[in-house]
Amino acid sequence: MLQSYFLIIVLLALPVYILVARTSSCPKPCICKKKGGTASCRGALLRFVPVFPTYVTKLYFSGNLLETINASTFRNLEGLKLVFISLGQNGITHITADAFSGFRFLLELDLSRNPKLTPLMVADAVAHIKCINFKHIILNRMIWRNEPTELYISLSHFNIQKLEMLENNFENLNMTLLSENLAQLKELRIGYGVISIIQPGYFQKLEILDLHFNRIRFTKDFFGNETTCYLPQLVKLNLAANSIASIDKLFWCLDNLNVLRLDGNPILDVLNNTFFYLPSLEILYMGNLGFRFNRIDDRAFQSSTLKQLWFFNNHFVFIKDVMHHFNETEIFRHSPKLEYLDLRGNEFPSIHVLEKMLSPVKSLSQLIIDNCQLITLPENLFSKLPNLFYVSLRNNRISSWNGQRVFGNQSSLRTMRLTGNSLSTINERMFPRKALTHLSMLFLGNNPFACTCSNVWFKNWIETEQSIFENYPELYHCKTPPEKDGELLKDGIPTQFECSNTKNELFTAIVTSLSLSGIVFVIIFSLIFRLRWHIRYWLYLYRVKKKEFSLITNEETDYTFEAYVIYCDNDLKWIQRELLGKIENESEISLCIRDRDFEVGKVYVENIIEKMNSSRRIILVISHDMVKSNWCLFESRIAQEKCLNKESDALISLMVEDVSEENMSSSLRAFVNSASLSKFPAKEYDQEQFWLNLTKLLRNQR
Ligand SMILES: *[C@@H]1O[C@H](CO)[C@@H](O)[C@H](O)[C@H]1NC(C)=O
Numbered sequence: 272m273l274q275s276y277f278l279i280i281v282l283l284a285l286p287v288y289i290l291v292a293r294t295s296s297c298p299k300p301c302i303c304k305k306k307g308g309t310a311s312c313r314g315a316l317l318r319f320v321p322v323f324p325t326y327v328t329k330l331y332f333s334g335n336l337l338e339t340i341n342a343s344t345f346r347n348l349e350g351l352k353l354v355f356i357s358l359g360q361n362g363i364t365h366i367t368a369d370a371f372s373g374f375r376f377l378l379e380l381d382l383s384r385n386p387k388l389t390p391l392m393v394a395d396a397v398a399h400i401k402c403i404n405f406k407h408i409i410l411n412r413m414i415w416r417n418e419p420t421e422l423y424i425s426l427s428h429f430n431i432q433k434l435e436m437l438e439n440n441f442e443n444l445n446m447t448l449l450s451e452n453l454a455q456l457k458e459l460r461i462g463y464g465v466i467s468i469i470q471p472g473y474f475q476k477l478e479i480l481d482l483h484f485n486r487i488r489f490t491k492d493f494f495g496n497e498t499t500c501y502l503p504q505l506v507k508l509n510l511a512a513n514s515i516a517s518i519d520k521l522f523w524c525l526d527n528l529n530v531l532r533l534d535g536n537p538i539l540d541v542l543n544n545t546f547f548y549l550p551s552l553e554i555l556y557m558g559n560l561g562f563r564f565n566r567i568d569d570r571a572f573q574s575s576t577l578k579q580l581w582f583f584n585n586h587f588v589f590i591k592d593v594m595h596h597f598n599e600t601e602i603f604r605h606s607p608k609l610e611y612l613d614l615r616g617n618e619f620p621s622i623h624v625l626e627k628m629l630s631p632v633k634s635l636s637q638l639i640i641d642n643c644q645l646i647t648l649p650e651n652l653f654s655k656l657p658n659l660f661y662v663s664l665r666n667n668r669i670s671s672w673n674g675q676r677v678f679g680n681q682s683s684l685r686t687m688r689l690t691g692n693s694l695s696t697i698n699e700r701m702f703p704r705k706a707l708t709h710l711s712m713l714f715l716g717n718n719p720f721a722c723t724c725s726n727v728w729f730k731n732w733i734e735t736e737q738s739i740f741e742n743y744p745e746l747y748h749c750k751t752p753p754e755k756d757g758e759l760l761k762d763g764i765p766t767q768f769e770c771s772n773t774k775n776e777l778f779t780a781i782v783t784s785l786s787l788s789g790i791v792f793v794i795i796f797s798l799i800f801r802l803r804w805h806i807r808y809w810l811y812l813y814r815v816k817k818k819e820f821s822l823i824t825n826e827e828t829d830y831t832f833e834a835y836v837i838y839c840d841n842d843l844k845w846i847q848r849e850l851l852g853k854i855e856n857e858s859e860i861s862l863c864i865r866d867r868d869f870e871v872g873k874v875y876v877e878n879i880i881e882k883m884n885s886s887r888r889i890i891l892v893i894s895h896d897m898v899k900s901n902w903c904l905f906e907s908r909i910a911q912e913k914c915l916n917k918e919s920d921a922l923i924s925l926m927v928e929d930v931s932e933e934n935m936s937s938s939l940r941a942f943v944n945s946a947s948l949s950k951f952p953a954k955e956y957d958q959e960q961f962w963l964n965l966t967k968l969l970r971n972q973r
């Protein structure tokens with residue numbers, strides 16, 4: 272009795288146990304998530320479909336090996352309310368017509384990447400899906416060579432909303448046929464194909480049309496005829512990377528179009544009012560147009576709704592020349608709602624163009640001018656754009672700017688990207704903090720920073736407001752000096768203390784060099800002073816040579832003076848009292864006395880030469896002072912020159928004091944020795960004879 276009870280309990284509990292096991296365990300190596308009801312067996316290389324917990328409604332089963340599929344393949348899924356299944360890349364070669372007949376809740380089916388499947392096989396299988404709400408089918412990379420028209424027909428008894436057929440190989444697309452069978456389509460994606468011939472069709476509900484990367488030349492009749500607009504609900508249109516050369520008058524009939532992608536078409540120009548007839552257009556992509564793009568008309572971007580313009584990598588040179596047409600003041604003047612402007616990958620030969628182009632766009636809030644070969648920031652622009660909060664200037668060649676002129680008194684900028692420029696020094700002049708009160712994100716990485724004292728202000732700024740510096744410290748490196756190349760800026764910049772020391776060092780260096788040069792100057796000056804007579808003499812020789820002065824006047828001339836007297840200032844009294852008195856006054860022999868006869872205003876050297884030349888003889892008054900006087904030595908050297916070839920009696924030495932020869936310079940000694948020397952007698956009674964002899968000597972004309 273007890274045993275049979277036990278048996279009953281076991282028999283009753285078994286299915287419960289199995290049920291519990293079923294619901295709780297996820298088959299290996301799949302991953303199940305109760306929240307969201309998903310099971311993923313991607314790339315598990317399974318040859319069968321295992322049992323899943325009952326909460327699973329979405330099965331990701333791509334990358335397995337279900338080569339042939341029939342109804343029994345999905346036997347283990349019978350208890351599930353599956354709404355999505357992906358069977359992509361299973362190497363499926365065959366699907367029986369009834370394979371999907373067990374799917375009573377299926378909304379989405381993905382059969383992508385099974386190129387051995389034919390459109391006909393897929394058409395037969397999907398026709399048997401037992402769910403009337405089935406609405407999405409994805410057939411990417413089937414590499415079908417012909418348009419799957421039979422599939423359209425078999426899908427016609429569902430309300431298909433989304434059809435995706437990327438990466439297929441058919442050239443014709445008959446959107447008339449498609450629209451007749453899938454009239455409820457909201458989303459159609461047939462990109463990465465080779466479609467070149469397209470027959471337009473009327474889709475009452477189509478909101479998203481993606482035909483990018485085909486070979487289509489769209490014409491005006493694609494969007495409507497005289498009576499009907501074919502795509503009245505279209506919101507997003509992607510025509511990127513096709514063969515569109517002209518977009519003039521192309522866009523119309525698209526009253527709900529909000530996003531238009533035209534990138535990568537070989538478009539040559541944008542003429543007036545191209546987007547004017549798109550009353551809902553807010554986002555326009557027009558990048559990568561190629562090197563032949565050359566013209567933007569004044570009203571090309573005229574639109575009362577356009578908010579985002581992506582005009583990147585067009586290599587357009589914003590300069591008015593033979594090759595490029597645009598008007599800097601008009602280009603964006605007719606886009607009053609423009610908020611986001613991407614101009615990266617173009618060129619602005621003059622930075623002032625940006626101010627003229629953009630200052631009318633008061634609504635602009637985000638501006639991208641990366642990769643434009645800019646060397647500085649535009650002046651008088653940011654301050655004129657009250658809504659501008661984001662500016663990206665990455666990968667230009669910007670090295671410096673005047674912050675006052677760039678940001679004005681007040682700028683609304685919050686984010687600036689200056690990564691990858693040529694900034695080596697950042698200073699307060701470039702980032703006037705008073706004007707940049709809103710700045711909260713700054714990207715300055717990948718610039719060739721100088722890790723020298725010039726960046727001490729910058730380092731202090733980073734330390735006080737580190738949160739605004741994005742990617743700091745990892746993207747901030749030193750470039751100079753060479754020994755710090757590659758080091759992190761954080762570690763490379765010397766401290767303020769080190770720099771103030773360096774300043775002292777600099778100061779010391781300046782002082783040292785100044786004092787050194789002062790010393791040199793003093794030495795040179797004193798040398799000049801010491802050698803001044805030599806220098807004068809050399810100067811004299813030079814003048815003589817130049818003027819071809821005759822030093823030696825051999826011809827008999829009328830001399831103004833009988834003798835030129837060389838003396839030193841201290842002997843002047845003796846000269847006046849004795850020499851002049853005895854010789855000039857009593858004997859009427861004229862003498863040339865420097866202090867009396869030199870012409871005022873004439874250069875001394877010239878006076879000497881002139882007076883010596885007009886004197887028959889030279890009297891050298893030798894005294895202790897005279898021997899020491901540079902001036903007298905100078906005079907005596909000139910006299911020496913002058914007398915070199917004259918007879919010895921041209922020179923008379925008068926020794927008024929006993930000067931021993933040792934005290935004379937060697938040249939003076941030689942000079943004195945060559946002259947007739949008379950000592951002025953100390954005793955008065957001898958003096959009379961002395962004067963008599965001298966007078967005689969002076970009178971004795973040759
Ligand atoms: C379904 O396919 C499997 C192989 O994948 C095969 O063994 C089985 O017999 C097929 N069932 C039917 C009903 O054709």
Ligand SMILES: *[C@@H]1O[C@H](CO)[C@@H](O)[C@H](O)[C@H]1NC(C)=O
Pocket residue numbers: 445446447448451470
């Ligand atoms: C496209 O399909 C429509 C409707 O079935 C048909 O009338 C038309 O001839 C087809 N066009 C082309 C080019 O095949």
Ligand SMILES: *[C@@H]1O[C@H](CO)[C@@H](O)[C@H](O)[C@H]1NC(C)=O
Pocket residue numbers: 473496497498499
């Ligand atoms: C315009 O297209 C619609 C929808 O395809 C069609 O019904 C209508 O006859 C066409 N009108 C003209 C003038 O071709």
Ligand SMILES: *[C@@H]1O[C@H](CO)[C@@H](O)[C@H](O)[C@H]1NC(C)=O
Pocket residue numbers: 542543568569570
């Ligand atoms: C475009 O519009 C501007 C201003 O209205 C006009 O001067 C210009 O001639 C127009 N361009 C063309 C190609 O019609």
Ligand SMILES: *[C@@H]1O[C@H](CO)[C@@H](O)[C@H](O)[C@H]1NC(C)=O
Pocket residue numbers: 591598599600601
């Ligand atoms: C640009 O347009 C303005 C306004 O129409 C005009 O005054 C100016 O001459 C134009 N500039 C050039 C270079 O054509």
Ligand SMILES: *[C@@H]1O[C@H](CO)[C@@H](O)[C@H](O)[C@H]1NC(C)=O
Pocket residue numbers: 680
């Ligand atoms: C900016 O500052 C200058 C000089 O301080 C002043 O004349 C000018 O009015 C200021 N501009 C604004 C917009 O505050």
